[in-house]
Amino acid sequence: MFSYFRLNTNYTSNMGILLQVVDTASKAAQAVSNTAEQINLWSLLNKGGFLMYPLYALFAAVIFVFVERFMAISKAAKLEANFMSMIRDNIFNGNVSAARTLAKNTDNAVAKMIDKGIQRIGKPLDAIEKSMENVGKLEMYKMEKNLGILSLIAGVAPMFGFLGTIVGMIQLFYNINNSGFELNTIAGGIYVKMVTSASGLIVGLLAYVCHNYLTAQIDKAANKMEAASAEFIDILQEPTR
Secondary structure, three states: OOHHHHHHHHHHHHHHHHHHHHHHHHHHHHHHHHHHHHHHHHHHHHHOOOOOOHHHHHHHHHHHHHHHHHHHHHHHHHOOOOOHHHHHHHHOOOHHHHHHHHHHHOOHHHHHHHHHHHEEOEEEEHHHHHHHHHHHHHHHHHOOHHHHHHHOOOOOOOOHHHHHHHHHHHHHHHHHHHHHOEEEEEHHHHHHHHHHHHHOOOOOHHHHHHHHHHHHHHHHHHHHHHHHHHHHHHHHHHHHH
């Protein structure tokens, strides 16, 4: 009976210890969870220091330029499927004024180029092609406007991140020199180093991707313009065949 009592007492004691361990682990997990909730993205970025403000400005510039250029390029490259067919029908029917009105009232790069070609009808084909080519170059320049900003940011943003690394290292060694090698004293420098470096790389990568995407859209628009120009010259030569 005494052995049973001892076993029961040991079992109760072990269960109590187990419950204490579980309770302690639960409290520790809760504390870690509360700490994680308190460290949000904004507070983490703020630990990067004053160098984060130029990176914020560069990030805003990337978004603004990309949206503005995307809308402008999409508008310039938009072309109705039956546009060239309507131009052909009007020219074949001798209604050049209707063809020019259609091209003039259509707001895209191809229409502006075709409008210039219609204005030069009656002149040698070389002169017509040259006029259309000049308009095409002007429209390409308009579409490529401000793309250089994205290219510049793609190179500058990582440099700001690298500068943040240098500043963070300076702050790190300064804190070590003044307060000794303690985690709390060097954490600020590490935050500046890591946060600015990561932010600079992210902004630079975003600018690079946006620049290449817009360049690809401009190339598609250029192909449409070249195809429309060749088709228009064929239309002018069609009656003589």
